[in-house]
Amino acid sequence: QSALTQPASVSGSPGQSITISCTGTGSDVGAYDYVSWYQQHPGKAPKLMISDVSKRPSGVSNRFSGSKSGNTASLTISGLQAEDEADYYCTSYTRRSTYVFGIGTKVTVL
Amino acid sequence: QVQLVESGGGAVQPGRSLRLSCAASGFTFSSLALHWVRQTPGAGLEWVARISNDGFNKYYAESVKGRLTISRDNSKKMLYLQIDDLRVEDTAVYYCSTFRGDFDHWGQGTLVTVSS
Numbered sequence: 001q002s003a004l005t006q007p008a009s010v011s012g013s014p015g016q017s018i019t020i021s022c023t024g025t026g027s028d029v030g031a032y033d034y035v036s037w038y039q040q041h042p043g044k045a046p047k048l049m050i051s052d053v054s055k056r057p058s059g060v061s062n063r064f065s066g067s068k069s070g071n072t073a074s075l076t077i078s079g080l081q082a083e084d085e086a087d088y089y090c091t092s093y094t095r096r097s098t099y100v101f102g103i104g105t106k107v108t109v110l
Numbered sequence: 111q112v113q114l115v116e117s118g119g120g121a122v123q124p125g126r127s128l129r130l131s132c133a134a135s136g137f138t139f140s141s142l143a144l145h146w147v148r149q150t151p152g153a154g155l156e157w158v159a160r161i162s163n164d165g166f167n168k169y170y171a172e173s174v175k176g177r178l179t180i181s182r183d184n185s186k187k188m189l190y191l192q193i194d195d196l197r198v199e200d201t202a203v204y205y206c207s208t209f210r211g212d213f214d215h216w217g218q219g220t221l222v223t224v225s226s
Binding site: 096100 | 157
């Protein structure tokens with residue numbers, strides 16, 4: 001199972017919006033609406049930001065939103081803030097009843 | 111509150127075995143499937159294994175199938191990961207997690223370093 005494809009890095013200025021893509025196949029991202037997004041700061045455990053493509057857990061800022069089209073899911077961060085600087089990973093359930101992560105995207109706030 | 115505490119990591123030589131443990135508290139342990147996720151230092155996350163709430167169904171990443179065994183003891187609220195024939199590429203921080211959209215919790219991780 002190959003890792004999902006994400007851009008290595010995305011950057012933006014405070015207040016701007018950025019979008020991170022996550023591309024898989026018809027056996028994972030395209031097969032189910034079970035795509036989640038995690039934020040990870042250095043030395044910390046991952047934190048769930050979006051589940052089931054677009055659901056935001058309690059306590060997560062509404063500046064974070066998710067969507068999916070075909071085999072590609074996306075995470076959008078609007079009103080970018082310094083605290084959003086972190087690594088972001090997508091993950092998807094697969095037809096093999098397993099899960100696969102994306103390679104990760106480093107978000108830099110300029 | 112929900113707590114997941116991993117242990118059992120350390121420095122080991124290639125070819126040896128290791129058993130990681132995860133002690134859970136603060137939720138109904140026997141009602142949830144549980145997962146192991148690992149992260150190579152400085153690199154990305156890799157989903158490793160999942161076990162059903164009753165322990166009967168187990169799923170593994172292709173990259174580890176045959177060498178890793180996930181298990182649980184619901185009476186002790188413990189999750190385990192047995193790693194056999196350790197390889198340098200198994201060097202990683204291993205996290206246990208509920209990995210579930212409506213109840214997502216992670217431990218702090220335990221570091222396994224495989225080196226001769």
